[in-house]
Amino acid sequence: MIANLGLAALWLAAALALLQLLAAWRALRMAGAKEGALVRPVAIVQGLLAALAFVCLIAVFCQTDLSVKLVAMNSHSAKPMLYKFAGAWGNHEGSMLLWVTIMGLAGGLVALVERRLPEPTMLATLAAQAFVSLGFYAFLLISSNPFERLDPAAPEGQGLNPLLQDPGLAFHPPTLYIGYVGLSIAFSFAVGALITREVSPAFARAMRPWVLGAWIFLTIGIVAGSYWAYYELGWGGWWFWDPVENASLMPWLAATALLHSASVLAARNALRAWTVMLGVVAFSMSMVGTFLVRSGILTSVHAFAVDPERGSFILGLLALNIGAALVLFALRAATVTEGERFAVTSREGALVFNNVMLTGALGIVLIGTLYPLLAEALGTKVSVGPPYFNPMTAVFVVPMLAVLAVGPLLRWRQDSFARITPMVAIPALLTGAAASVLVLKGMAVLPLLGMALAAGLALAAFMPLRGRKLSRVNLPLWGMIAAHFGVAVALFGMAADSAWTVERLVAVQTGQAVEVGPWKVTLRTIVPVAGPNWTALEGEMEARYKGGDPRMLHPQARAFWAPPQQTSESALATRWNGQLYAVLGEQAEDGRWQLRLWWKPFVTMIWFGGLLIALGGVLALIGRVWSDLKRIIARGKIAYRRERQGR
Amino acid sequence: MSAPAKPSRWALWLPVVLFVGFIALVAVGLWRPASRDVHSAMIGKELPRFDLPPAVPERPGLARGDMLGGKPRLLNIFASWCIPCAAEAQQLEQLRQLGVEVDGVAIRDKQDDLAVFLARNGNPYARIGADPVSKIQFDIGSSGVPESFVVDARGVIRYQHIGVIAPDQVPMILARLKEAEQ
Amino acid sequence: MRRAAIALLLAAAALPAAAQDKLPPAPYAYTQLEDPAQEARAKALMETLRCLQCQGQSIADSDAPIAGDMRSQVRLKIKAGEDPEAIRAWLVQSYGDYVSYAPRLTDATWPLFAAPLVLLGLAIVLLRRRFGGKGA
Numbered sequence: 001m002i003a004n005l006g007l008a009a010l011w012l013a014a015a016l017a018l019l020q021l022l023a024a025w026r027a028l029r030m031a032g033a034k035e036g037a038l039v040r041p042v043a044i045v046q047g048l049l050a051a052l053a054f055v056c057l058i059a060v061f062c063q064t065d066l067s068v069k070l071v072a073m074n075s076h077s078a079k080p081m082l083y084k085f086a087g088a089w090g091n092h093e094g095s096m097l098l099w100v101t102i103m104g105l106a107g108g109l110v111a112l113v114e115r116r117l118p119e120p121t122m123l124a125t126l127a128a129q130a131f132v133s134l135g136f137y138a139f140l141l142i143s144s145n146p147f148e149r150l151d152p153a154a155p156e157g158q159g160l161n162p163l164l165q166d167p168g169l170a171f172h173p174p175t176l177y178i179g180y181v182g183l184s185i186a187f188s189f190a191v192g193a194l195i196t197r198e199v200s201p202a203f204a205r206a207m208r209p210w211v212l213g214a215w216i217f218l219t220i221g222i223v224a225g226s227y228w229a230y231y232e233l234g235w236g237g238w239w240f241w242d243p244v245e246n247a248s249l250m251p252w253l254a255a256t257a258l259l260h261s262a263s264v265l266a267a268r269n270a271l272r273a274w275t276v277m278l279g280v281v282a283f284s285m286s287m288v289g290t291f292l293v294r295s296g297i298l299t300s301v302h303a304f305a306v307d308p309e310r311g312s313f314i315l316g317l318l319a320l321n322i323g324a325a326l327v328l329f330a331l332r333a334a335t336v337t338e339g340e341r342f343a344v345t346s347r348e349g350a351l352v353f354n355n356v357m358l359t360g361a362l363g364i365v366l367i368g369t370l371y372p373l374l375a376e377a378l379g380t381k382v383s384v385g386p387p388y389f390n391p392m393t394a395v396f397v398v399p400m401l402a403v404l405a406v407g408p409l410l411r412w413r414q415d416s417f418a419r420i421t422p423m424v425a426i427p428a429l430l431t432g433a434a435a436s437v438l439v440l441k442g443m444a445v446l447p448l449l450g451m452a453l454a455a456g457l458a459l460a461a462f463m464p465l466r467g468r469k470l471s472r473v474n475l476p477l478w479g480m481i482a483a484h485f486g487v488a489v490a491l492f493g494m495a496a497d498s499a500w501t502v503e504r505l506v507a508v509q510t511g512q513a514v515e516v517g518p519w520k521v522t523l524r525t526i527v528p529v530a531g532p533n534w535t536a537l538e539g540e541m542e543a544r545y546k547g548g549d550p551r552m553l554h555p556q557a558r559a560f561w562a563p564p565q566q567t568s569e570s571a572l573a574t575r576w577n578g579q580l581y582a583v584l585g586e587q588a589e590d591g592r593w594q595l596r597l598w599w600k601p602f603v604t605m606i607w608f609g610g611l612l613i614a615l616g617g618v619l620a621l622i623g624r625v626w627s628d629l630k631r632i633i634a635r636g637k638i639a640y641r642r643e644r645q646g647r
Numbered sequence: 648m649s650a651p652a653k654p655s656r657w658a659l660w661l662p663v664v665l666f667v668g669f670i671a672l673v674a675v676g677l678w679r680p681a682s683r684d685v686h687s688a689m690i691g692k693e694l695p696r697f698d699l700p701p702a703v704p705e706r707p708g709l710a711r712g713d714m715l716g717g718k719p720r721l722l723n724i725f726a727s728w729c730i731p732c733a734a735e736a737q738q739l740e741q742l743r744q745l746g747v748e749v750d751g752v753a754i755r756d757k758q759d760d761l762a763v764f765l766a767r768n769g770n771p772y773a774r775i776g777a778d779p780v781s782k783i784q785f786d787i788g789s790s791g792v793p794e795s796f797v798v799d800a801r802g803v804i805r806y807q808h809i810g811v812i813a814p815d816q817v818p819m820i821l822a823r824l825k826e827a828e829q
Numbered sequence: 830m831r832r833a834a835i836a837l838l839l840a841a842a843a844l845p846a847a848a849q850d851k852l853p854p855a856p857y858a859y860t861q862l863e864d865p866a867q868e869a870r871a872k873a874l875m876e877t878l879r880c881l882q883c884q885g886q887s888i889a890d891s892d893a894p895i896a897g898d899m900r901s902q903v904r905l906k907i908k909a910g911e912d913p914e915a916i917r918a919w920l921v922q923s924y925g926d927y928v929s930y931a932p933r934l935t936d937a938t939w940p941l942f943a944a945p946l947v948l949l950g951l952a953i954v955l956l957r958r959r960f961g962g963k964g965a
Binding site for chain 2: 851852855856881882894895898899901902919920921922923924925927928
């Protein structure tokens with residue numbers, strides 16, 4: 001019943017998306033056509049219907065309705081409720097439905113609130129949004145119907161991959177998806193602006209909150225995913241340059257660049273074509289990322305669509321949407337003038353530099369990720385990993401970080417280095433001092449660079465506050481400071497982890513103590529424990545930091561039964577200055593237990609820094625939306641007063 | 648880039664060209680599904696030196712020297728804990744009956760388990776070396792079990808077969824062995 | 830999503846668990862070398878060698894038995910005084926470039942190394958065209 005309702009809502013939403021596209025198209029072709037008035041309401045209803053379909057899917061998962069094929073394939077009646085719920089999007093069809101839901105809702109919201117742009121641009125934007133959505137509706141309805149029925153119903157579901165049964169992971173995909181799909185709005189704005197040749201500061205201002213929102217979610221998604229990998233995979237690594245990780249990093253890099261170039265366009269009416277291009281590129285990267293993950297052409301083993309049909313469908317959509325946008329860009333960009341001019345030594349100059357560097361880093365990640373595929377087409381197999389990505393991205397990221405310290409201090413349009421020298425000198429000295437100390441300590445090149453830059457950057461991040469009254473600093477500026485400081489913090493965490501981690505791999509009897517860095521860890525005992533759908537051996541460890549109070553750690557070696565699989569659950573002891581990371585391995589024949597222990601100084605700074613970056617985005621978003629609201633309210637008041645006076 | 652007042656035409660089409668290249672590349676990757684097997688790079692090269700102790704008392708161990716001279720031999724990498732290997736045993740036995748000399752290396756195996764495995768599935772091996780640390784795999788470029796290598800009389804690796812030798816692949820293996828005679 | 834996929838990579842590594850060997854790990858699979866300098870060298874190398882069964886991970890991050898055996902071999906060779914790059918070359922000789930996460934400059938990989946130069950060149954061209962001729 002619910003499944004039928006969901007499918008009906010999905011079909012209706014698809015039909016409305018088509019109506020939205022046709023109505024907007026007609027209104028654009030013939031000025032003053034009545035259909036124009038339809039577009040906004042249709043966009044809103046379309047979003048709501050997509051959401052209804054998604055709610056229906058969640059409902060059938062929560063009830064474990066085994067007459068729905070998707071539920072039977074991916075769920076199990078014995079699963080905890082949280083994972084039944086999250087199971088709705090923990091599979092290909094469900095996540096695609098989530099995709100169109102977010103697209104529909106975001107499009108509806110744009111239709112509802114955005115009034116700054118000229119109406120034709122809005123129509124073109126909503127037409128673009130409908131066009132992209134339609135492709136995904138077609139994908140769902142033709143080849144990935146989430147509501148497909150089983151007759152007769154399955155006796156029991158097949159379960160969800162145990163590694164995915166983790167509270168963090170349950171909400172990780174939707175977070176990333178909101179980021180991915182949020183960028184579709186930026187894409188639609190860019191296409192709308194190209195169609196009507198209206199690339200203006202108003203366009204940038206309309207686009208900016210959406211880019212900011214998507215970027216915040218992408219940031220949180222990446223941070224959460226990285227932390228999840230760190231504690232779940234059991235070897236203490238937090239970034240692997242895995243294709244699937246890169247798939248989320250690429251849209252983030254593009255969105256970061258877009259965010260900054262949109263600021264230039266909004267404030268100074270410059271970088272017009274570049275901003276439009278980035279709008280297209282950012283969403284392209286979302287789609288490329290989705291394609292790489294879904295098609296399974298890069299990573300070898302995967303639960304999702306290793307099905308070439310699905311891969312081809314996404315590839316087709318990608319080629320159609322992005323190809324069309326790029327052709328449109330090539331045709332129209334020549335008519336988009338560059339906008340206001342500015343000097344090298346100016347805020348814009350620094351932002352342009354960093355935009356180019358971010359794009360360069362994006363290029364490296366893209367090439368490194370795809371290269372194994374190209375090599376395969378040429379008949380050889382190669383692997384591209386950290387030894388390539390780390391130094392090659394550093395080529396672009398290190399200069400970018402240096403300019404990042406200086407840029408916010410520069411004035412718009414034209415400035416001189418002489419003016420900001422005093423503000424730059426102190427962070428630069430700090431960087432130099434840190435570098436020389438670390439050289440003496442014999443640190444490796446990349447961690448050394450990272451740490452020295454982090455020191456200077458942390459200080460430089462606050463320099464824009466100099467000479468300002470703190471109570472009068474606006475939220476977007478606080479946001480920028482938080483985000484830039486977050487970059488320094490994360491960088492410090494990465495450098496510290498790679499330079500100072502202490503590893504101990506040992507086999508111990510119960511009762512035996514091991515030292516790892518400043519910690520002394522004693523394996524007290526091993527006890528069996530049982531969870532809802534697993535059993536485990538749990539180690540009870542006592543850890544003391546420099547002889548202090550004991551802290552108890554409980555790493556587990558888990559065995560799931562639906563489907564059967566073994567995982568190791570690491571245990572962490574967190575201090576302000578780092579984390580102790582413990583994993584329980586197998587028992588040797590002599591009765592000793594294999595332990596893996598790491599002391600990772602300041603490793604948590606990586607994720608705290610990431611969260612600070614996201615917080616910066618949140619502050620900026622609140623500031624922007626607030627000032628937009630104030631403007632709308634003020635305009636409303638003026639209109640109201642005029643009306644009153646007129647009478 | 649917004650740089651020049653009149654951006655040159657070709658520069659604007661560059662993203663399109665790159666994008667078409669990208670689509671072509673991934674389309675090829677998608678429609679010509681790459682094999683996930685990791686192939687040995689030792690084909691055509693000499694078998695490295697190794698000397699493995701016997702894995703079970705009833706068969707001698709295996710060293711590089713044992714595989715030289717005479718006719719081409721089949722080197723089978725297997726293990727008693729490997730379920731597909733049990734399915735492969737029949738084909739190996741068939742090959743043995745057809746006069747093929749099959750040598751085995753048992754990977755990460757225990758003598759008792761191996762004895763049970765051989766008793767249950769038959770023992771087509773002339774020799775079985777024990778490699779409890781997978782060292783020979785790293786030497787000859789094997790990444791799993793079962794795998795089979797055709798080694799010619801001069802000790803050159805001529806062919807690698809990844810996975811189970813299926814019943815219908817027996818003639819193909821025979822052909823490979825024949826080829827290795829030259 | 831990406832996490833999910835990585836998780837599944839791992840899961841795939843764990844799949845043959847049902848048919849796992851019962852042999853204890855090789856001597857240096859889960860044991861560090863006594864000399865910290867040697868261990869550091871081994872660790873750095875292991876982080877750049879690809880696990881053959883899990884495919885998406887280095888042997889330093891994998892529980893697959895073959896990864897453990899490879900770690901043991903790497904540590905033993907380092908202990909015997911071999912150069913890390915010689916050990917990499919040994920594995921590349923057996924498995925091809927696939928096994929190493931550090932691509933070499935070869936006929937098949939030169940575009941990978943040309944790309945950063947091209948990107949850097951493009952970046953410089955873009956920046957010069959933006960700022961060139963006008964001065965500050």
